[in-house]
Amino acid sequence: GEDVEQSLFLSVREGDSSVINCTYTDSSSTYLYWYKQEPGAGLQLLTYIFSNMDMKQDQRLTVLLNKKDKHLSLRIADTQTGDSAIYFCAERGPSGGYQKVTFGTGTKLQVIP
Amino acid sequence: EAQVTQNPRYLITVTGKKLTVTCSQNMNHEYMSWYRQDPGLGLRQIYYSMNVEVTDKGDVPEGYKVSRKEKRNFPLILESPSPNQTSLYFCASSNGQGRSNEKLFFGSGTQLSVL
Numbered sequence: 001g002e003d004v005e006q007s008l009f010l011s012v013r014e015g016d017s018s019v020i021n022c023t024y025t026d027s028s029s030t031y032l033y034w035y036k037q038e039p040g041a042g043l044q045l046l047t048y049i050f051s052n053m054d055m056k057q058d059q060r061l062t063v064l065l066n067k068k069d070k071h072l073s074l075r076i077a078d079t080q081t082g083d084s085a086i087y088f089c090a091e092r093g094p095s096g097g098y099q100k101v102t103f104g105t106g107t108k109l110q111v112i113p
Numbered sequence: 114e115a116q117v118t119q120n121p122r123y124l125i126t127v128t129g130k131k132l133t134v135t136c137s138q139n140m141n142h143e144y145m146s147w148y149r150q151d152p153g154l155g156l157r158q159i160y161y162s163m164n165v166e167v168t169d170k171g172d173v174p175e176g177y178k179v180s181r182k183e184k185r186n187f188p189l190i191l192e193s194p195s196p197n198q199t200s201l202y203f204c205a206s207s208n209g210q211g212r213s214n215e216k217l218f219f220g221s222g223t224q225l226s227v228l
Contacts, residue, residue, distance in 0.1 A: 042219030
């Protein structure tokens with residue numbers, strides 16, 4: 001089945017850039033997502049990228065997709081303490097069906113003031 | 114305000130005592146889903162529903178039941194809870210059937226402990 005992997009933890013200093021990486025196995029993924037989970041809350045969509053794109057930029061966020069290597073990354077510029085959260089990479093079918101969204105293990109980002 | 118509401122937020126129960134976690138959305142979404150979140154395992158899908166009276170198994174359905182009698186509600190039922198079902202549960206919904214990019218809206222979570 002589909003598999004999405006992330007490193008579990010990342011620590012950066014406030015003001016630096018953060019790069020969170022993700023690898024996935026489903027070569028037929030249509031959409032890839034980044035969700036953010038703040039403490040005690042549900043997940044909220046941060047950004048997404050369609051599989052025929054290489055890069056997407058949205059203010060401080062840059063998503064890079066290397067489809068050949070099945071590698072997705074999220075870069076947060078000028079990281080702030082409010083960015084401390086767990087970040088989940090996710091991918092959507094069609095291998096598992098368009099309704100199937102597979103999440104990674106989540107990367108906990110710690111921002112040091 | 115558009116939201117997905119889960120209840121309760123916290124629940125402690127004992128092995129074998131049936132329980133229901135409710136989920137309701139006010140966005141007229143067709144698609145609803147239940148996930149469990151465990152350390153080091155991320156989110157795993159339990160069950161999902163494409164529309165009223167249409168439900169299907171996710172990756173980890175054993176020990177759970179769901180129903181979708183109305184569009185807005187999608188309760189998760191544990192007929193005989195066991196300690197390995199101790200977890201953080203999330204309900205989510207989205208519009209449409211997955212044919213375009215629809216984002217998932219998540220509830221705030223239900224922390225369940227089975228003793």
